[in-house]
Every structure is written in C-alpha cells, then in structure tokens.
Amino acid sequence: MDRIVRAARRREEEEAAMAATLGLMMFHKTERDFFHRLVRDLGQEPAAMRWVMALWLWLETAGHHDFIRRVAALPGPVVLRFVDEAVACLARLPRRRAQQQQLAAAAEADGDTAVRLLPCTNALLVEPIDGVSYFDAHRDEIMEGVGTLYKNVCRIVFDDAAVFLHENVRASFQLGGSTPKMLTTAASSPVRIAPIPPPPPPARLNPMASPWFPVQQHNPLPEDYRSLFITFSRGYPIKQEDIMAFLNSAYGPCVESVMVEKAAPGQLPVYGRVVLRSAAMIPVVLDGQQTAKFLINGRHLWARIYVPSSKPANYA
Template identity: 25%
Template sequence: MAYSSSLFASPFFSTDSSLFEVEVTRDEFHSFHKIDRDLFTRLVFVLKRDMNQSSQVIAFLLVVEQLGFARNLVAYLVSSQDMLIDAVANEVGVCLSILYNQEYSSFVLLNHNNNDEVVIPFLKDLTDSNLTLSYINQYRETILVGVTKNLNDVCNRAFDDIYEKGYKEQLLALERAKVIEEMKKIRLGSPQQTPTRFSVQRQTPSWWNVQQQIPPVEEKAKVAVTETEGADNKEDEEEVTPADDRTVFLTFSKGYPISESEVRVHFTRKFGEVIEAIVMQEAQENEQPLFARMVLKMEYASKIEEIVTPMDKNKFTIDGKHVWVHKFFAAPSTSHV
C-alpha cells in the first residue's frame, strides 16, 4: 500500500473515482487492501466489535498513516495481539468522538488536562508522541474529511463481502436471542418449570384414576409422597435468588444512544446466555435511555460477580460507547423487575 505524509496526496482521495472501477477489479482491490481486511476481520469476528465503528477505526488509522504519524500502523497492529488491537480501537473511538462531537472534545480536553498518556497512551506511543488530542481537536475538520473519504473510497469497497457476512451473523444472533426469549416466555408461562415426582403424578393418564377407592396402603404411600414433595419444594424455594440480587444497573453516556439489542448481543457474546430480562429506561421519542436494569437468569446468578467485579462496578465498551455497570440496589418501596 502506498502511503503519503500529506492527507490529500493519498491515492485514496482521487477525484476521479471511476478510475478505480476501470483499472482495478474487485479481487485486485481486496488483494491490495489485504492487511486492512485482516485487521477489520479481527475487529469484527474475533473481538466482536461493531462493524460500522470498526470501519471508522480503520478509516482513522489510514488517516494517521497518510499524515505520516505512523506509516505502517495497520500492518503493525495486524501482527500484534488482540489485547493491543482492542485497546487501540477503544482509543480511536475516543478520537472519533472528538471529531464528531465538539462538546465531547471540550469535555475530554478539560477533564484530562490534555493528558494524552491517560486517554490515548497506545496511540501516543505508536506515533512517537506526535499524535495528540489537541492536534485532533485543532484539525478536526481536515481529519474528518479524511476519515469520510477513506470510508467511502476504501472501506466500503474493501470490506463489502465482510460486511455481508457480518450482517448475516448479527441477524442470526438477534434471531437466536428472540427465539430464546420466546422459549423462556413459554416456559415461564407453564405451571411447572421443572419435572418433579408430583408433576409426573399429575400427568398420569386419566384411566389410572378410574378406581373409586384407594387401598389404605396406597393412601399412606400417597401421603408420604406428598410430604416428601413438600420438603423438596421447600428446598427449591430456599435456593431461589431474588431478582434484585441478580440484577445489574447499567448507565449510558448522554449523546451516545445504545439499544437494548446492542446490550443483549454484547453481554451474550461475552458471558453466554445469562440474561433473563433487560428493562430500559422509558424515554420520549426524541430522547435516549440513560440507564437500564439487566436481570440474570437464576442459574447464572453467580455471574454477577464477574460482570460487576468485586468492586461492584465495571466499564464496558459496546460499539464504541461506554457503558458503566453497577450492582443493583433496590429501595424498600421499589418493586422487583
């Protein structure tokens, strides 16, 4: 791939886009951008990051290369471990937020006192401390033009088949979540959730009870079974974990709306089928929910310690947006989920 220290000298910013269509085939274009495709694939399918945000990450990294801050940045990341790639993608997410939201840039610069070591330590190291938050904020319009052009001229063409595969997987994941939710509703709607000796007895065919009288021995046996079943039910009740004790409280950043499906897909991918219900804050059409409650399934109640950590709080990044997770504590008058 040819790189240039000048943003607009990049071959990706040619004003004659038809030149690519005439001279470069789809396979050739994919081959030319193999490194970019490899990084995008790892972001989406290995690190389970959002495709749209991952495209913007690649577009931003290409701008960093084209400006001469790190000429082989994408190739270096492809040869790196997933942990570094994920960390750099998170930092790029902050940079993109600065580009797209001037209020956010003021918030970051003001609260961190231009401390790039805290906000973008990996990008700072990879660019020999030349790329800074102040630079990104100062040249935001120029960088944003470069990101947009890279998205249109490179990413949309180089990743077209990967997009298709990713969207299919997302749809399958959402459909799977919907099917599981419907199965859960059907199961919760039935009178008995788990088979017991008593439930088996109730399902005994009607012809079994045609006798009008039960011998005394069988009567005593029936009483014994009932008493034993009562003890089993009591034991089961003792093992029930109240909903509040397996609920986590999620808070979202204002200006960065996130949907219930995004939350469900992220936590399902990370922790498995642990979610029983997600209750988003009720908001008007022109507003975004700022918090939600996520209830874990009974059998995964212990997972709450892993999600919120022993400090009873944690932070996740979902599609480039920060989500803070806390242990849920209900007020005495608050009803259960």
C-alpha cells in the first residue's frame, strides 16, 4: 500500500512540475519564438543565445519594458547588432569557465568601439547607460539577476526537450480530444498565463522596403530621445518633404517630423533633425551603425543619433 501511495505521489509531483513547465513556456511564448528565430533563421549558437535572452529579460525586470518584443520586431541584420552588444555586455560578467567558453567566440565583438558604446541597446532603454563599462561597475548585482533568470527561465523555456513536450501537448489538444490532464493541472496551478496579442501586420508602402512594425508606447519618449541629427553636403540641401518621403518609403511610416536649419539670408542649410515616431526605429534607420549615409534625389544625407546641445539649434 505504501508503495502505491508513494508512486501516486511521485506521479502527482511529476505532473505538477510538467504543468509548471508548460505554464512557463506559454507565458514566454514571444521569447521562445524569438529564440528560435535567433537560432534557426539567424544562425546563432543556442547556448550563447540563452544567456543573451537572460540578459534581455533582466533589462525588462530593471524597467526597460517590452525590450525583447521591440528587438524581435526589427530586421535580422539589426537584431544581430543587438546580439553583438548583448554578448559584449555578458563578457564583462563573472561566469564559470564553461559558460565563458560558450560566449568566447562571439565576445570578440567587444573589441569594436561602436559595440562597446551600445548604440542599439541604448536606443531602446528608458535611460541610456554608459556602454559596457556599466556592467563593469555593477557586475555582481547584474550577474545575480541574469544568472537567476538563466537558471529559472532560460534553461527551461529554451530547452529543446521542453519545446518538444509543449508542441506535442498542444497538438493533442488541437486534434479535438479531451483536455490533457497536464493542461488541466496547469490551469489550476499558481502560474499566471498572460494573454499574448497577435503581432500587428507589417506596413509596406514600398514593396522593396523592410517591414515596419509599429512599436506601441503608452508614454512616448521626448523628441530628443527619438531623433536623428542630419547633415547635407554644403550647397546641396534636401527638402524636408523629400527626406520624409524617402525614409517613410524605405522603412514604413516611421517619421513624425523633419526640421531643417534656418539659414541666414544668402546661405543654404547644412543640417537638420528627423524626429521618429519611436526610438526603436533609430537602430533600424542607422542599420545598427553610429552613422548612415543616404542618397536622396542625387544628393547625400548623413544621419547619426541626435545629442541635445545646450545651445538651441535654429530650425525653420
């Protein structure tokens, strides 16, 4: 009798653990889908990407909400810029030798000055940080948070065996049979399942343009945090409407306004400012670089992240 009771109790514990795992995976469906994109579509190493996802989850717990969802909405080449920056940050944190080896090859990107400044990551943070040196100054605190998320979330949610289990349970449920006991247990477990809305359809004004996904912000950032500083070749300015039309055609309806220098009489403007609808579009337009160069109606335009100045600019 005792053997039967112990076996029943063990089975209940296994079912409860399985239900908790399924609940956790359903809660993190967006993160799982993005992880699979990183590995399958963008060719990244799964072991390293678990740590990258742990770092991004930590950023969200630190107040930078929807960070992963916003990165996931970006084109592949820009996403890889975010990955390079995440790996550079992780290289500053203390880890066991085996964990360091998982990121050793990718951490070579830390030698790139542009990566160390974290231009892409900072574009999505509520308050920018001082590059990878921030992780040097707070390494123990950050590693504790990142390590906890890696252990309790990423090793479970991004585990191939767990994914296989989830897919099979979902398939059996969709075939029309009775609800599996594991799902019934999950429904009554303390794990809260957050509803995940479907992603908005991409807007495409130009069939050759990259897809643009509007990033919803309940409280839009001030213009200074979602602006680009632009310059023209001297004597060859570009009209505001032409700049807006070009960027909206290339990246979707991402531009809120364009301002151009109010030049003195007899002079031509040489600089301006583009205000984007979302800070998330900054690394997209700049292609993850510090500066970008465009050719609009035969004239050159240079763009970089806007840095507010104590001296007010004179715009028309």
